[in-house]
Amino acid sequence: MGSRTFEWILSNSPDDWPYRDVPAFVVTKRHLTLPADLDITLVSGDASAIAAKARNAAKGKSVWLVGGGQTAAGFAEAGELQQLFITTIPVFLGSGVPVLPVDRALDVVLRKQRTLQSGAMECILDLQTS
Template identity: 60%
Template structure:
């Protein structure tokens, strides 16, 4: 069965974006050639899930090209959002388990990337639908912002790999332990 993987960069103080939903702190940080290449990760992905805020941010900041054109995208929202013509994007709502099942089926055996944001990732984590975290922790403190994973229950994690990069960033892959 395909895993739901939350692949994200985070500040040392636990934020995935600043209070204005900006990623300047990340864009200014060079990871270096010892970081896991994005393309290697993306080859494992068969579908993506994201919340409405993340979807809107991507459309605003990448108006020339939808970055997930070759995989189905599921946008968790209660709002009516516009979808660029010809894109494989589905607006979904309902239980996290139903959305996860729909995305897994569309992923055809590959993993489902839970793109974000933090509240959307927490929704799936709290429903025991999140299997893996792939976090790149950037050594910067921004003081406030959008939290990594604002869950209301304890998540037990089993480290799979941890790599300190030459840049000072840390790549951490953990499995979520259910039960």
């Protein structure tokens, strides 16, 4: 996950880390203070190398990338994303935020769309490799 997502989760849910049972990697160039009781590793650099570390830690299970468009874009550009789960929380911000700010066009196919109990809207999209 990106560092801003990591910090948001810790600020808004400090006693309820949602990834307690899985290793987590935080993509950042900054030094962040990590809770001692959680399996969190700070990483930076090449998205393909980070993805390889995450796949190794996942031991054959799926790897989930959590965060904003900027974090996801680096992995998309490296060809490391196969599917997007985009959750839109209906709050009026005044201006938009790019969902996936990549430098090349990506082909996506909508697989599922639903409204969550919280009122957030989720779209699941498959990324087509070219």
